[in-house]
Amino acid sequence: MQLFRRAARLSENQDARHPPYPPHPTHNPHSPPAAQVDDKYAKPPPPSSNLTILSLVKCASVCCLFTVLLAFFLGEQLYRSISPLVDLNNLPITIDSDLGAKVLNWAKQGKLSGLLRETNDRIIVVQTSGGSIGRTLFDVSHSREAGYLIRRMGQRFNKNVGGPARVAGGFEELFPTGSLEFGRVVVDIGANDGLLSSNSFNLASLGWSTVLVEPNPEQLALAKNNQDPYIDVYGEGEQKACYVQAAMTPNDEDGMADLFVTSDAAEMESHLTSVQTQGQRDRASNIRGGAAYKKDKSTIRVKTLSVESLSKQCSIPYRFGVLSIDAEGAGDHILKSWLDNGFEPEYIIYEPMHTSGSKGKAMRNYLSDKGYRYMNRLGWNEMFERYPRCGAAEGQPVHNHNVKCFDPESKSVEEKSS
Structure with a gap:
């Protein structure tokens, strides 16, 4: 500059130094010779370049x-x-700026490393077969549950013999349609807006079919608006979405129920009046940073569906990929209803907020007897993975030489060579 x-x-x-000179007069045949023309019109020499x-x-x-x-x-x-x-x-904190001092103080406390980990864990790179074209996904789930499952599935079903677990192998390459024994379907109970803290959004953007169940009509409309642009983007007709405005009931009969709907954006959830608990209030208070629980709620009448009715309405296969349940107090009963009706999701994302202590242990034992192993707890959610059944021809990663399987008769886990 x-x-x-x-x-x-x-x-x-x-x-x-050289003011602009007037334009030279037009030549006139009657004018005097050039030598006699007034030199005030003569063009000055150009300045030295x-x-x-x-x-x-x-x-x-x-x-x-x-x-x-x-x-x-x-x-x-x-x-x-x-x-x-x-x-x-x-590190001495000698910076005068308040913001700078805070940043350095956060670094000393290790808070920036947590932010780095949070960011890294939410970035997922997926390449198409051959690795010529790739895309980057940002995990929008609440506590990185979606990315956790995508990486785990990439590890389990990577067909490269002896190769490392890698997500950047292409979703179609890692999870080709014919290689999985379960349908690429995610059932999201309590889907909210289908984006913020969603366990289904990232899978939908990777080509999975979705079943979104949300009793709040406004939230369900947002979910449809958020996920529809990612459904069947190539017009093949294989990926489908089923949006259901209803509440899940652990009973075998459908019905109606009252639903509390709050205008509090920090809470971002609704719940049936029959399952309102103190845990609900504690969670909402925690989200708002300890503010008092607000009771400014309205009540609407909503439909309740059984597992059988929902599965028929949305054509859910008995073996499907992911079951995510956020049912605020009724999650344990709803999860049992799915498994007792013969459904076998490969992965379960389950919020056991209201089944802590002995109830939580009993629920884990129940899932273990059903052939599921506990993997991890991320945020409020616990993650479970289905064991392959012993004697069944189920796809396994060929680079794993020892495969654990579940025997339904003895309800035990066995280890055998593949």
Whole structure:
């Protein structure tokens, strides 16, 4: 910028020394010879171009030198200020800025490393077969549940013998349609808006069919708006979405129930009046940072569906990929209803908020007897994985030489060579 300003000033000086001359008069055959024409119209000689070029070169040299010195000075100050970050325990906080002091204090407490991990865990790179085209996904689930499952499935069903677990192998390459014994379907009970904290959104964007069950009509409309653009984007007709405005009931009969609907954006959930608990209030208070539980709720009448009715309405196969349940107090009963009716989801994302202690242990034992193993707890959700059944021809990763399977008769886990 300084260079341009210097060049402009040089141009102005040249114009001052040589003011604009009037246009030369049009030639007239009756005019005197050229030698007798008043020389006030004669065009002055052009200024020397060497002078202008030399000035620009000098100006550029000065600017470059100044830039180098400034960069060196700032770099030295930056090094003196930040280099102690290599040893956070000995880092003195001497920055006057309140924001800078807070950032350094967060770093000393290890909070920035948690932010880095949170960001890294939410980025998923998926490539098509052959690796020529890729896409990046951002895990929108509440506590990275979706990315956790995608990485796990990539590990289990990677067909490269001896190869490492890799998500960036292409979703079609890692999970080809014919290689899985379960349908690529995610059933999301309590889907909310289908985006924020959603356990189904990322799978939908990767080509999975979805069943979204949400009793709040406004939330379900948002869910449809958020996920529809990712359903059957190539018009093949294989990926489908089923949006159901209803509440799940653990009973075998359908019916009606009252639903509390809150306008509190921080709570972002609804629940049936029959299962309202103190845990619901505690969770809402925790989301708002400890604020008092608000009771400004309205009540609407909603339909309740049994597992059998929902499965028929949305054509859910008995073996499907992911069952996610966020039912606020009724989740354990609803989960049992799915498994007792013979459904075998490969993965379960289940929120056991209201079944802590002995009830929570009993629920884990129940799932173990059904052939599921506990994997992890992320946020409020516990993650379970289905064991392959012993004696069944179920697809397994060929690089695993020892495969654990579940024997339904003895309700035990066995290990056999593949």
